[in-house]
Amino acid sequence: MTTVMSPTAAPVPARPASRPLVLRIVDVRRWPIHGVTNWFGVGCVVAFLLIATVGQLIGDPTLLDAPGAEPPSAEYWFGTDTLGRDVFARTAEGAWNSLTISLGTVLLSLSVAMPLGMLAGYHYNGRLDNAIMRGLETVQALPMFVFVMFVLTLTGTGTIEIGPVTFGMRTRLIVCLALGFVPFFARIVRAATLVEMQDDYVAMLQVLGVGRTRILLSEISVNVLPPMVVQACLAMAIAIFAEGGLSFLGFGLAPPEPTLGNLIADAGSQILEGAWWYATLPGAVMVLGILGFNLLGDALSDALLGGSEGGAE
Amino acid sequence: MSTERLRSVVGEGFPLSRRGFLGITAVTVAAATGCASTSVASRIEERHRDGILRIAVASAPSNINPLDSGSEVTRWIAEPVVETLYAYDDRQRSVPLLAAGEPEVSADGLTWRIPLRSGITFQNGDELTANDVVATLAHVNDLGSGSEWITYLLGYVQSYGADDAYTVRIELTKPYGLMRSHLTNLPIVHRDYAKRKDAMMGTGPFRLESFTPGQTFKMVAYDGYHGGKPDLTGIEYTVFQDGATRLISLRQGKVDLLTSVPYHNIGSVRANPDLHVDEVEGPNDILSYVAVMREPFSDPWFRKAVAAATDRHGVLSKVFGGAAVIGQGPIGPAEMGWDPDLQPYPDEPDLDHARELLDQATTERRDFTLTIGTNHTSRDMAQVLAAGWAKIGIDVTIQQLAGGPWSNKMLDRSYDMLMNVFQSGFTSGPANYMALAPAQSTSVLSCGFVNQEVDELMDTVWRTSDDEVRAASLRRINEILVEEAVMFPPVYPKIVVARLATVSPLNLDQLRISRVAPQNLSLVPGGTDE
Numbered sequence A: 001m002t003t004v005m006s007p008t009a010a011p012v013p014a015r016p017a018s019r020p021l022v023l024r025i026v027d028v029r030r031w032p033i034h035g036v037t038n039w040f041g042v043g044c045v046v047a048f049l050l051i052a053t054v055g056q057l058i059g060d061p062t063l064l065d066a067p068g069a070e071p072p073s074a075e076y077w078f079g080t081d082t083l084g085r086d087v088f089a090r091t092a093e094g095a096w097n098s099l100t101i102s103l104g105t106v107l108l109s110l111s112v113a114m115p116l117g118m119l120a121g122y123h124y125n126g127r128l129d130n131a132i133m134r135g136l137e138t139v140q141a142l143p144m145f146v147f148v149m150f151v152l153t154l155t156g157t158g159t160i161e162i163g164p165v166t167f168g169m170r171t172r173l174i175v176c177l178a179l180g181f182v183p184f185f186a187r188i189v190r191a192a193t194l195v196e197m198q199d200d201y202v203a204m205l206q207v208l209g210v211g212r213t214r215i216l217l218s219e220i221s222v223n224v225l226p227p228m229v230v231q232a233c234l235a236m237a238i239a240i241f242a243e244g245g246l247s248f249l250g251f252g253l254a255p256p257e258p259t260l261g262n263l264i265a266d267a268g269s270q271i272l273e274g275a276w277w278y279a280t281l282p283g284a285v286m287v288l289g290i291l292g293f294n295l296l297g298d299a300l301s302d303a304l305l306g307g308s309e310g311g312a313e
Numbered sequence B: 001m002s003t004e005r006l007r008s009v010v011g012e013g014f015p016l017s018r019r020g021f022l023g024i025t026a027v028t029v030a031a032a033t034g035c036a037s038t039s040v041a042s043r044i045e046e047r048h049r050d051g052i053l054r055i056a057v058a059s060a061p062s063n064i065n066p067l068d069s070g071s072e073v074t075r076w077i078a079e080p081v082v083e084t085l086y087a088y089d090d091r092q093r094s095v096p097l098l099a100a101g102e103p104e105v106s107a108d109g110l111t112w113r114i115p116l117r118s119g120i121t122f123q124n125g126d127e128l129t130a131n132d133v134v135a136t137l138a139h140v141n142d143l144g145s146g147s148e149w150i151t152y153l154l155g156y157v158q159s160y161g162a163d164d165a166y167t168v169r170i171e172l173t174k175p176y177g178l179m180r181s182h183l184t185n186l187p188i189v190h191r192d193y194a195k196r197k198d199a200m201m202g203t204g205p206f207r208l209e210s211f212t213p214g215q216t217f218k219m220v221a222y223d224g225y226h227g228g229k230p231d232l233t234g235i236e237y238t239v240f241q242d243g244a245t246r247l248i249s250l251r252q253g254k255v256d257l258l259t260s261v262p263y264h265n266i267g268s269v270r271a272n273p274d275l276h277v278d279e280v281e282g283p284n285d286i287l288s289y290v291a292v293m294r295e296p297f298s299d300p301w302f303r304k305a306v307a308a309a310t311d312r313h314g315v316l317s318k319v320f321g322g323a324a325v326i327g328q329g330p331i332g333p334a335e336m337g338w339d340p341d342l343q344p345y346p347d348e349p350d351l352d353h354a355r356e357l358l359d360q361a362t363t364e365r366r367d368f369t370l371t372i373g374t375n376h377t378s379r380d381m382a383q384v385l386a387a388g389w390a391k392i393g394i395d396v397t398i399q400q401l402a403g404g405p406w407s408n409k410m411l412d413r414s415y416d417m418l419m420n421v422f423q424s425g426f427t428s429g430p431a432n433y434m435a436l437a438p439a440q441s442t443s444v445l446s447c448g449f450v451n452q453e454v455d456e457l458m459d460t461v462w463r464t465s466d467d468e469v470r471a472a473s474l475r476r477i478n479e480i481l482v483e484e485a486v487m488f489p490p491v492y493p494k495i496v497v498a499r500l501a502t503v504s505p506l507n508l509d510q511l512r513i514s515r516v517a518p519q520n521l522s523l524v525p526g527g528t529d530e
Helices: A021-028 A036-057 A087-122 A127-140 A145-155 A171-196 A201-207 A211-246 A260-271 A276-309 B001-011 B017-048 B072-078 B132-142 B178-184 B243-251 B262-270 B299-307 B314-317 B352-358 B376-390 B405-414 B434-439 B452-463 B467-485
Strands: A003-005 A011-013 A161-162 A166-167 B052-057 B086-088 B094-096 B110-116 B156-165 B169-170 B206-212 B216-221 B234-239 B276-280 B283-290 B325-326 B367-372 B397-398 B417-423 B491-500
Touching: A003 A087, A003 A161, A036 A276, A036 B283, A087 A127, A087 A171, A087 A211, A087 A260, A087 A276, A127 A171, A145 A211, A166 A171, A166 B052, A201 A211, A201 A276, A211 A276, A260 B169, A260 B243, A260 B262, A276 B169, B017 B052, B017 B132, B052 B072, B052 B243, B086 B178, B094 B178, B156 B178, B169 B397, B206 B234, B243 B491, B262 B276, B262 B376, B262 B491, B283 B434, B283 B491, B314 B325, B314 B376, B352 B452, B367 B376, B376 B397, B376 B417, B397 B417, B405 B417, B434 B452, B434 B467, B452 B467
Parallel strands: B052 B234, B367 B397, B367 B417
Antiparallel strands: A003 A011, A161 A166, B086 B094, B110 B169, B156 B169, B206 B216, B216 B234, B276 B491, B283 B417, B325 B491
């Protein structure tokens, strides 16, 4: 039981606070014992992260080392592509690119969606709520993937310079994908804020004269964070998939920079030549990322939301 | 899986042992594989009963007017339908086709009179007259028509008309030696179809019966063709944008011929005994030039360093599967003006020499953007080249643009280096004049290179009627552009066509000027003896 001090220093009963978020995530006792899939998800994410980070230290993704496409060997773990480049090095670099774009996308969209969603929820049914929600619905009118392709088609795939700022393809991909995610996150934040607003502690804080900003930033934001962490994890999986799809269609990073999507796109015709490794292995790494983050999201949901509902505290 | 376990899965009545089950499975798989192999042959045999040749192409134009584009994308589809006043024979000499004989040219070279053959009919039965040729000329000389031919004729053609039903008169503003080349490549269409973008009507052996834009084109044999009835009853073109899908369709016998064999699959196509691959050196160029008007390519040492560090062998082996010739200047081995002795650049990058050249450069820039088309070949080529240039410390950004934006870059000169694959056989036959246009300072496509000798030689190329003078001028232009490192394509790709063994051989002399000429092919039951 914690207390919130009013401006007059009078003790006010507050909502039972949870343990810090990080402690709740790492507390394995909260993870359902039957959740093999949860652990499998963690394993997939760890493997994906290892390939994306440590894997990058092995080999040069742009070096035209081999004479042509070669199957996996001790020298080239994932084989080489038609230009003689190490597919493992390119997959690792591609996974890193996918990871940074997806992470950037989720963080950017969260940083926009959190304040918007909390403001909308705090002013439920008010003018601000209506304005924000109608705006988000406008963005949502197009499916996210179509929306991103639409924006990238309009802006082209080259570099854009606006004044002193240069927007490379990576930045634009992050911004476009993040724009697509904002309505998704904002709606969840708004709903979570509405739930919090029903709690007594918010009313009491208001009665005590605590400012709106402080209530939103210090109290409500902390309590809407757990569902957002879960959703962010699931969104990571969607973002990896979306980035891969966009790269596959030629809307991703320019060559020779690899992404998991453009590696698979380039490999398509090579399957005819018997070069199974060229598409299969980068594809498997992509599956690791997508599956892993999905399962991890489920696991976090069990740990953060399911656990607290079950009164594990 | 034990027999008991198998039985538990499929039921107690299952009579087979594990080994028996696996044996039957193996036999079934083998039989299915055998049937699959047989079914391809039988499918082809069954399909060929209708006498239709099926061709897979990589793309098709939305505007099918053959007067508007000289690219192979349009003209490969138009080949069986339209014909020209003159045509190339197998020694690539221009000989009369729809024309009744050689043009009568006035002493000052400004008036051309072309006699037409009588009795030639279009596929709708109308007779070919001078009015059809005049309508064709009117369309390609109209600035608002969007025809690519305007770039060849503007400023040269003053007027045109019909002296009588079978004589066409063309008045020129100045002597124009390339006129004969244009008359050999410009298709003649029915006067009512000259402006249409959704139909084509010519005097060729096949009539366009129907088409779905961007997908399929169906042609039927025209019985009234002046050259005799063709062997085929029809020709069908199907668009498969993806190279792998195109190739699978050929391997499965769904199509008979492939016009654009993906270079990265060429090895397996060559190895397939059921397929024949025709590879010829042709006017298939990699347009490759730099913006000389600004840094870093305004610095000749920088240009020469880049040219010396170009990985020509890498592009040849890794991108084109060997189906190309090492590049030097803009004029390739199948084109007029080719100089086989001009080889200033080694096959492999000369990195030490390139670094020495780069040290002499005054520009501080060590980076540039390479703007390429969206096709897979261009992308692979750019990556190999960028890797080579990176070895001397030049950082290259690859920018891929679709046709329209790529052309805009070329026209507004907002590029560092441009590169794309370009075939010119249908506009220039065994030459490629447009590829050289950026080197001429007065051209709208000028890359900023100013050299009076090149300008004068280019003028000679366009004006002279003497092929030897033209060839000598082209050789010198090529030499200057190589020396100055303004245009240095890494390779000259070959034109590659693949076909089933059951299709008669292509005329390789015609393929050297981009003509696949499917109208002259036939289906051979049992295959050819090649």
